[in-house]
Amino acid sequence: MPETDSDNVAVVRQAFEAYKKEDYDALIAMADPELEMHGTIGGLTEGTVTRGIDNVRSTLTDDDETWERVEVEAERIIEAGNRVVVLQKELRTGAASGIELEVHTAVVFEVRDGRLLSMKGYMDQDEALRSMSAEGG
Numbered sequence: 001m002p003e004t005d006s007d008n009v010a011v012v013r014q015a016f017e018a019y020k021k022e023d024y025d026a027l028i029a030m031a032d033p034e035l036e037m038h039g040t041i042g043g044l045t046e047g048t049v050t051r052g053i054d055n056v057r058s059t060l061t062d063d064d065e066t067w068e069r070v071e072v073e074a075e076r077i078i079e080a081g082n083r084v085v086v087l088q089k090e091l092r093t094g095a096a097s098g099i100e101l102e103v104h105t106a107v108v109f110e111v112r113d114g115r116l117l118s119m120k121g122y123m124d125q126d127e128a129l130r131s132m133s134a135e136g137g
Contacts, residue, residue: 042123
């Protein structure tokens with residue numbers, strides 16, 4: 001019998017698919033009004049926090065201008081209570097530089113009452129998994 005997603009995993013899958021399609025309206029529709037997007041740990045945006053759906057939408061749109069091509073593929077999705085981590089492969093091409101990157105990253109989502117509450121990227125998948133257990137899931 002096929003395994004079905006929990007409610008939290010289903011929300012994250014929908015949000016991930018919306019992100020892949022650059023359908024930020026659909027992504028925002030799944031978010032709490034106080035959504036927080038934390039800068040990627042180990043990346044250039046580490047330490048930044050964007051709060052509120054309008055600001056998150058603006059940040060996502062600005063990021064699109066940096067990259068000529070962005071492709072993401074979920075490799076594994078793991079749930080720990082109200083937190084869900086997506087281990088992913090990213091293929092990116094810089095808009096100005098033309099540099100191509102292939103990296104294996106992760107995003108930890110926090111879900112509350114069927115809405116996205118926060119998102120935090122990690123350049124290191126193992127670090128994302130450690131953060132899930134360190135914070136008790």
